[in-house]
Amino acid sequence: MLAEYLPLLLLFIIAFGFVAVSLAASSFLGPKNPNPTKRAAYESGIIPGDETDPRLGRFSVKFYLVAMLFIIFDIEAIFLHPWATVLRDLGWFAFWSMAIFVALLFESYYYILRRGGLEWE
Amino acid sequence: MAAVYPLIFAALLFSVGVYGLLSRRHAVLVLMSIELMLAAVTVNLVTFWAIAGDALLTGQVFALFVMAIGAAEIGVGLAIIMLIYRNRASVNIDDADLMKY
Amino acid sequence: MPVIPLTAQVQWSIPDIPWGAISPELVLFGTGILVLLLETAGPHRLRASALAFLAAAGGAAAGYGLTGEVTWPALLALAGLAQLALTATWRERPRVLSALLSALGIVATLGVVAWQWQTLAGGELLATQSGLADMVAVDGVALFTRVTVLLAALVSIPLGWSYLETRRIHRAEYYPLLLFAAVGMNLLASSQDLLMVFISLEVLSLALYILTGFAKRDLTSQEGALKYFLLGAFSSAILLYGIALSYGIAGTTNIPAVGAAVAAADTPAALAVIAMALLIVGFAFKTALVPFHMWTPDVYQGAPTPVTGFMAAATKAAAFAAFLRIFVGAMGASQWSWIPALWTLAAITMLVGAVLAVVQDDLKRMLGYSAVAHAGYAAIGLIAATREGVSGTLFYLLVYAVMSVGAFGVLSMLERRQRRAVSISDLAGFGKRFPVPAGMLSLFLLSLAGIPGTAGFMGKLAVFRAGVFAGQWVLVVIAVLSSMIAAFFYIRVIRAMFMDDEPDDLETFELEPTPGLSAGLAASAAIIVVLGVWPTVVIDLAEQAAAFAG
Numbered sequence: 001m002l003a004e005y006l007p008l009l010l011l012f013i014i015a016f017g018f019v020a021v022s023l024a025a026s027s028f029l030g031p032k033n034p035n036p037t038k039r040a041a042y043e044s045g046i047i048p049g050d051e052t053d054p055r056l057g058r059f060s061v062k063f064y065l066v067a068m069l070f071i072i073f074d075i076e077a078i079f080l081h082p083w084a085t086v087l088r089d090l091g092w093f094a095f096w097s098m099a100i101f102v103a104l105l106f107e108s109y110y111y112i113l114r115r116g117g118l119e120w121e
Numbered sequence: 122m123a124a125v126y127p128l129i130f131a132a133l134l135f136s137v138g139v140y141g142l143l144s145r146r147h148a149v150l151v152l153m154s155i156e157l158m159l160a161a162v163t164v165n166l167v168t169f170w171a172i173a174g175d176a177l178l179t180g181q182v183f184a185l186f187v188m189a190i191g192a193a194e195i196g197v198g199l200a201i202i203m204l205i206y207r208n209r210a211s212v213n214i215d216d217a218d219l220m221k222y
Numbered sequence: 223m224p225v226i227p228l229t230a231q232v233q234w235s236i237p238d239i240p241w242g243a244i245s246p247e248l249v250l251f252g253t254g255i256l257v258l259l260l261e262t263a264g265p266h267r268l269r270a271s272a273l274a275f276l277a278a279a280g281g282a283a284a285g286y287g288l289t290g291e292v293t294w295p296a297l298l299a300l301a302g303l304a305q306l307a308l309t310a311t312w313r314e315r316p317r318v319l320s321a322l323l324s325a326l327g328i329v330a331t332l333g334v335v336a337w338q339w340q341t342l343a344g345g346e347l348l349a350t351q352s353g354l355a356d357m358v359a360v361d362g363v364a365l366f367t368r369v370t371v372l373l374a375a376l377v378s379i380p381l382g383w384s385y386l387e388t389r390r391i392h393r394a395e396y397y398p399l400l401l402f403a404a405v406g407m408n409l410l411a412s413s414q415d416l417l418m419v420f421i422s423l424e425v426l427s428l429a430l431y432i433l434t435g436f437a438k439r440d441l442t443s444q445e446g447a448l449k450y451f452l453l454g455a456f457s458s459a460i461l462l463y464g465i466a467l468s469y470g471i472a473g474t475t476n477i478p479a480v481g482a483a484v485a486a487a488d489t490p491a492a493l494a495v496i497a498m499a500l501l502i503v504g505f506a507f508k509t510a511l512v513p514f515h516m517w518t519p520d521v522y523q524g525a526p527t528p529v530t531g532f533m534a535a536a537t538k539a540a541a542f543a544a545f546l547r548i549f550v551g552a553m554g555a556s557q558w559s560w561i562p563a564l565w566t567l568a569a570i571t572m573l574v575g576a577v578l579a580v581v582q583d584d585l586k587r588m589l590g591y592s593a594v595a596h597a598g599y600a601a602i603g604l605i606a607a608t609r610e611g612v613s614g615t616l617f618y619l620l621v622y623a624v625m626s627v628g629a630f631g632v633l634s635m636l637e638r639r640q641r642r643a644v645s646i647s648d649l650a651g652f653g654k655r656f657p658v659p660a661g662m663l664s665l666f667l668l669s670l671a672g673i674p675g676t677a678g679f680m681g682k683l684a685v686f687r688a689g690v691f692a693g694q695w696v697l698v699v700i701a702v703l704s705s706m707i708a709a710f711f712y713i714r715v716i717r718a719m720f721m722d723d724e725p726d727d728l729e730t731f732e733l734e735p736t737p738g739l740s741a742g743l744a745a746s747a748a749i750i751v752v753l754g755v756w757p758t759v760v761i762d763l764a765e766q767a768a769a770f771a772g
Contacts, residue, residue, distance in 0.1 A: 011132045015133060015136040023140065064203055065199075068195070071192050071196065075188060078185055
């Protein structure tokens with residue numbers, strides 16, 4: 001039993017070592033003379049630059065707002081999947097539980113709508 | 122034992138998240154690092170569920186909650202970042218230094 | 223590796239939901255949703271309110287028809303009627319309406335908690351039935367902490383009202399967010415399952431992140447919110463990793479079962495220690511123990527002042543309740559492994575918090591560091607890991623909640639006139655000009671310092687006594703040392719208020735406390751004095767409360 005978990009201890013050492021070594025190595029060993037070729041695209045094709053320079057941000061901030069709202073409502077639907085698999089066993093109880101959940105979700109949707117969160121401008 | 126591999130994978134993923142969190146200055150990338158850490162935990166939970174095989178499916182249920190709450194967290198985080206961006210036109214977390222010791 | 227049948231032959235059945243056990247959260251959450259709904263309804267407020275009343279009446283009728291109970295359906299219908307009446311009265315002034323309804327909701331929740339306490343004292347443990355897999359425990363620790371949290375939230379309503387009003391950042395979201403944070407805290411205090419711990423921790427944190435950034439145009443407030451969010455999310459992830467490993471050890475997330483599994487002989491010690499360490503780090507972040515306190519001063523300084531008071535008081539209480547439940551309650555058998563770690567953290571916390579507070583000039587920041595030191599004192603009861611220790615910590619957290627809400631409340635009043643950070647030199651002559659608020663602030667500061675005759679002294683006495691009885695006298699000596707350092711900077715503020723002369727170029731200003739603000743501060747001050755002179759009743763209650771559901 002103990003031997004089975006020993007790798008876990010090892011991997012913790014490896015994991016924390018990885019963080020420490022990467023941080024140290026990149027600051028000490030890393031060459032600090034960027035040139036155009038080196039700065040070519042990486043990171044899923046997004047052209048790098050000073051990552052904090054707002055002029056290089058291609059996405060309007062409004063994009064983040066809409067994306068954020070989409071993600072929240074999208075992910076909350078995750079609870080529908082397990083619910084659907086047991087709906088038949090649990091019957092009306094499950095139905096009303098989900099009805100309350102969805103009602104609460106709609107309440108927040110209504111709130112966003114009233115607050116103008118879905119207007120682009 | 123096969124279950125060790127997902128656990129190692131999860132630990133590495135978690136470390137990558139920690140690394141990103143400590144080294145990135147763009148607030149949105151820091152958010153993504155936090156998501157990586159949560160994803161690592163999800164892998165862990167599902168793996169442990171597969172080992173223990175408990176009938177209540179705790180690991181799986183927990184994983185769902187981690188995803189849902191992670192999304193809510195990102196929502197709040199992005200809202201805060203947008204607030205800061207509107208006022209300073211910068212999302213560099215090193216710029217947030219109005220308060221010092 | 224065993225093969226798990228995915229379409230398991232598990233017979234799914236309807237979980238048995240302990241409605242009585244989660245009734246405080248339900249009341250609070252319902253009030254929060256209602257306030258939010260009325261806020262969004264705009265001019266159609268009355269119509270929304272009527273709709274809510276119909277829903278309440280329908281729920282009451284259905285409840286009566288299904289269960290035959292009379293008491294709670296009647297109360298539900300009455301609550302619906304009360305909100306309808308309030309809405310009709312205040313429909314032209316939505317902020318007043320939100321504040322009143324929220325206060326009403328919190329008072330109702332306190333009533334529900336009192337009822338739970340009654341049932342508990344009568345011997346019927348409302349707690350952890352099966353069904354929901356023992357998610358929620360209603361035991362003494364949970365109930366006592368709930369009272370602490372609810373009191374802090376109740377006082378924060380009038381404090382927030384006048385602060386937001388004069389800074390012209392009054393938006394009605396303040397009240398639902400406060401209520402949702404209180405829901406998370408209540409739930410955290412009674413979580414009997416690590417899944418519940420995580421969910422409630424996130425519910426309270428998400429609400430607090432937004433409250434911290436509530437002063438939208440204020441750069442320090444935004445910055446505080448960003449720092450709180452980043453470090454809070456980081457600590458949640460660490461805690462979550464610890465929870466996942468605990469689940470790996472125990473095969474369940476039920477807290478007592480995890481404790482038993484950790485102590486079991488065949489559990490790999492390395493894994494157990496790592497899981498425990500991650501849990502400790504996660505909770506140390508939330509309770510602001512050094513070295514995981516970096517966010518505290520910045521966030522406390524940046525957040526709107528009433529929010530700071532609430533955050534300092536109530537979050538600490540709820541997080542310590544969960545801390546106590548997991549470590550003292552469930553992992554008591556493996557004390558040898560976590561007591562040394564926490565001992566070290568607490569010792570550094572008390573010293574660092576007190577020393578760094580001395581060098582601060584901004585009052586809010588100073589109180590932020592003092593909050594760090596106070597987390598260290600509260601941890602003594604946790605480290606004692608005895609019944610006295612638990613009751614000491616519970617009592618201490620109640621006292622600290624009142625002191626901190628009061629002190630930040632007076633500060634919020636001052637800040638309104640200055641419209642910027644209050645430093646110690648700003649307070650020169652304050653005592654001569656406004657003796658009553660200055661006297662109150664002095665009382666809260668003296669209590670924070672632990673001067674005999676105030677509640678702070680009794681609180682410290684309770685935890686220190688528990689520490690000595692548990693043999694942790696070195697820690698208690700460190701705590702006394704830290705208190706002595708801390709007394710210095712509290713008294714420095716009082717001296718500035720009463721001894722120093724007013725600066726000549728002082729702008730003329732008036733303090734205009736609203737009735738609610740005065741009432742909240744007066745009540746806090748009264749509690750401090752009463753508990754300082756005659757604490758027996760509450761200490762007895764804390765001793766009764768120092769038990770965990772099995």
